Amino acid sequence: MVRSSGSGQGSGRSRGGKDGVAAARRPEVRLPPLEPYGGVGLEPDGDYDGVRFAAVDLADESGPGARFMDCALDGCALDRTELVRARFIDSVLTGVRGVGTDLAGASLRDVEIVDARLGGVQMHGAVLERVLVRGGKIDYLNLRKARLRDVVFEGCVLSEPDFGGAQLDRVEFRDCVLKRVDFSAVRMASVDLRAVAELDIARGVERLAGAVISPSQLMELAPAFAAQIGVRVEA
DSSP, rough: OOOEEOOOOOTTTSSGGGGGGOOOOOOOOOOOOOOOOSSSSSSTOOOOEEEEEEEEETTTOOOOOEEEOOOOOEEEEEOOOBTTTEEEEEEEESSOOSOOOTTTOOEEEEEEEEEEEEESSSSOOEEEEEEEEEEEESSBBBBBOOEEEEEEEESSSEOOOTTOEEEEEEEEESSOOOEEEEOOOOEEEEEEEEEEEEEEEEEGGOOOTTTEEHHHHHHHHHHHHHHHOOOOOOO
């Protein structure tokens, strides 16, 4: 396990062309007037278009393959909610909470997730494109073999997230905390870790090729890098 405390360099500024790091494209969600959700539970392969779910209890509901387009989920309970292969497009999830939400194989495009409080979220094999995760705390996030492109984690806490075997392309971690993150077998391209508030790598430090780190992070990670190539560092 390797811990690195972020220096805060570059916090609050955009990155991209000037320093050679390809910046993630953020979602630009503009929701139309929404209809309040008036149904009972979710339906498999359900089609939800322009719907606001306001404080709806979706615990233990099952909606595999459901499609949410131009939707808002505000303060909804998602305990053990089954949303395998669900699609979220141009939608905003605010203050959602729950344990054991199953989003395996789901697709999120142009989505904002704000102040979520989730645990044990299953997103293995999911596809995330132009997604912003801002604020909140997510424990044991499973993103194994997922594909992330143009994704920003901002001001959030990720405790023991698992990116094993995932593909990360233009992903930014800004002012967030990564506790015991697993980067095993991950593939990275233009991944920006410089503004991470706390970087705690449990596994996969050798898979940081394609990532950008700050000089202070390099110094703190140096012993782990040396160990990977068999170098002993002694006074």
